[in-house]
Amino acid sequence: MVDEAVETRRRAGRAGRLASSGAIRDAAAALFLEKGYRDTSMDDIAAAAQVSKQTIYTHFANKQELFEDLVLGNVDRVDAFLERLNVGEDLAGDLSRIARDYVTFVARPDVIRLRRLVIAEASRFPELARTYYDRVPARVVAAFAALFQKLTEEGRLNAIDPETAAQHFVWLVLGVPLDRGMFLAVPAADDLGSIADSAVRTFLAAYR
């Protein structure tokens, strides 16, 4: 018992500052994603982060700020996907690769849970929901639209309305796994590959 206390104390002081901030973030993320905003208490977070509640309040003004930090802190993770968004010689093959990439990224449990969380709290934090919408799904659609426009100008695709084509592509690929992920606890990431492939097949049949 004394040992535990000493061990805990060891992480205190200046060295512990950054460490505790990260631990708080991680604990809050895990709990918010698992139980939601309202059902996660600051005491829960403090306990999970092995930190006193007071320490949380030195790093974050209040519970809301901790929540916004989680949501906005994950917004930039689409960038990694957006960078791989280019098509070479093999149009069908590359679109298939992109679709598989995309669905694999979005169907990840953490992404699904974050999405569910933002939707769940959309009435409590409307601006946050809008920001998330603008910065994640809307940005991906815009990137696809730009790609399809370029491909159309090159004569390799026939998307007169690239924006609509992008929306069609996105929802052909994501619709089923995303919807299942919203309602069902376990997303069953089995047949993501075949879902992506059939989506690309339908898309190309309509837009080539």
Added chain:
Amino acid sequence: MVDEAVETRRRAGRAGRLASSGAIRDAAAALFLEKGYRDTSMDDIAAAAQVSKQTIYTHFANKQELFEDLVLGNVDRVDAFLERLNVGEDLAGDLSRIARDYVTFVARPDVIRLRRLVIAEASRFPELARTYYDRVPARVVAAFAALFQKLTEEGRLNAIDPETAAQHFVWLVLGVPLDRGMFLAVPAADDLGSIADSAVRTFLAAYR
């Protein structure tokens, strides 16, 4: 003050029984849909229904039952849409009518809010979420699959995999308005018609 009490009492007695049950249901629905499960208190519901809290507990065992009553009580409303799901001579025209019907139904504020509510509470009430999923979206997809299979057998459509075709159709039509409805407060039911039409156009280009 006395007048108010008398006026309130006037609705009491046996005549008030059914009335109060309905009023409770309505008040609970409005509040749950607006503020969510956790942020709606039984006192709120009692006040909105102009009923004492005790009366609520004579009709419903607890808060959860009131919530399930709301969700499951709205499950059968898809039936009205499912009945209009048939195609005559004009395939493209009828599909367009169906798509417009469908998107208009799903984009209604109450339907959007109910969907958001079920998703928000999916971790609290997993079975309820699954039931809703099975009885509403999954049923619609199954109905479309049956329709497309029939049309394929008649040689009017080319859907070797009717289930996938149905999913593609549903998400081409619903993807954008549903996603907007989940994140954004006001769904902006403006261009639903053109969304439905472009979805049908893409679908037929791929599956005819």
Added chain:
DNA sequence: TGGGTACTGGACTGATCAGTACCGAATCAT
């Protein structure tokens, strides 16, 4: 007329929770 039922309204319990206050210990810069 009298018993049963549905309702009101308010008080109450027990629990949870966000946020604050305070103390003592550990650490670091000087």
Added chain:
DNA sequence: ATGATTCGGTACTGATCAGTCCAGTACCCA
């Protein structure tokens, strides 16, 4: 060494809430 900062731990405030209890009232039926 000393003072400032950061931390843990604990206790506290004020508020909210689900669910219960109860005394009294209006209505219906026999």
